[in-house]
Amino acid sequence: MRGKIILFTPENTVIGFIGTGVMGKSMAGHLLNAGYSVIVYSRTKEKAKELLVKGAEWSATPKEVAEKASVTFTMVGYPTDVEEIYFGENGLIQNGSSGSYLIDMTTSAPTLAIKIYEEAKMKGIQAIDAPVSGGDVGAKEAKLSIMVGSEKEAFEEVRPILELLGTNVVYQGKPGAGQHTKMCNQIAIASNMIGVCEAIIYAEKAGLDPQNVLKSITTGAAGSWSLSNLAPRMLAGNFEPGFYIKHFIKDMKIAIDEAERMGMEVPGLSLAKSLYDQLVEKGEENSGTQALYKYWMS
Template identity: 70%
Template sequence: MLTAQNSTIGFIGTGVMGKSMATHLLHAGYTVLVYNRTRTRTKELLENGAIWKDTVAEIASEAHIIITMVGYPQDVEEIYLGEKGILNHAKAGTYVIDMTTSSPILARQIFEVACGKGIHALDAPVSGGDIGAKKGTLAIMVGGEKQDFDTIMPVLELMGTNIVYQGTAGAGQHTKMCNQIAIASNMIGVCEAMVYAKQAGLDPKTVLKSIETGAAGSWSLSNLAPRMINGDFEPGFYIKHFIKDMRIALESAEKMGLATPGLQLAKSLYDQLAEKGAENNGTQALYKLLDQQTLQTI
């Protein structure tokens, strides 16, 4: 049984969400080794007892459980399959959990290579943004072997509350694509509603009180609309990462022969935002684009 007393966790990728997730592991008593491309982003974790490692290979060779939360599929591929990557340095019996939103095909590839080395691999992307990461209430969607999922469940429970086994390797990533597809069109609706409230001369905060508990209610409406109203466009989830997710979803849908017009529209709008230099804003910054377009038509 993997416990805080007999297991060391390696955490790679301590950005907006990863830092909070790793903090929960530290508070639970685990020895946590950390690596991030920008070391300054680990400062708070190191002050709380985490141990810095200079390379991915060092973490892989020392940790019993390795969690990754990085930016893009190419980062995942390099970290797991590269010459200096996890699967070339981890010991047999190690559990590796990629919590990045990445490609289902890549997740399957990592699983197959890991199996050949006696390493347990799970793809476990998350939803809930910076708020869910801080509160430890993330939704976690898991693909891989059911026995491995059961073994690692106590660790996942430190970071999330809605933790669901979805099926074989890649199933977690496919589920996250469903999540992102649902969010994409919903974000357009939330932003349009708040822009409409403003242009109608209403108090958007009062409007929000009425609509967030009814049929229009959603996580984005309750958690991101207040940020839009307050002019807070700091990232809980980066636009550049959302564009990456939508690109993966569009590619996956195309391979299935599936039409996703709402997703295509959302990506085109976020692409416009990125072109305007807003790629490091939070996804709620779509409000700015739609508000500006409204002003231009008046």
């Protein structure tokens, strides 16, 4: 038992936010709107410009964030980015204060989440893995699904802050459990995206109005978030990233590696990754995942 639950209020809490990209920018904005003091860091300061205009404070390094914030969120691209930010002389763990909290919302490796937790705990810091699902729309509307792995008491302490970012905040279990749950999410999406694209292409080749088809199938048994939110983007020729293909491939690789470690075959996931790999070869790595539609256009 660690004692009384800590209340992180806008009056007593400085929040650090590292990673102000497509999703992080909106998420940090919600924390500002809730009245929290927010310190931001991003490799490219320009990406944080809107937040700075709204009152966020700029930090030149993750070290500076760790020294000032009692709760720090990270939302970056790859596990290697996470490692760079958390470890080393300028990292969050080395420079964070005992009693502070680190919340990684990056989709990363479960084994890395456990390593971060163990290293942080030795310094009296609570580390939480809390990857999200919902894309740019969920981030903008504060309707993300947040999957949490941590000590249960630590989760309860940061839960009110997490609820400013998402409407479905679920404690999944011990450290690493949040990342394992996100792998389940990505596995389900990977095969579903193939189905969504094939359904739209089929409708077009059958001479149907695909927009009209969507009116029927989005509300039936075939309904999914991807079908409702990404199929319309495909039809509009909008392939801007709500979630980058390059990041989705990273997630699928993590899931495949974890599945192999558990002795599990994932043929659907492997097929989806192979199709996205082909799109990367054609220069689509910075497109949104809905650009899988282009596979059938080549």
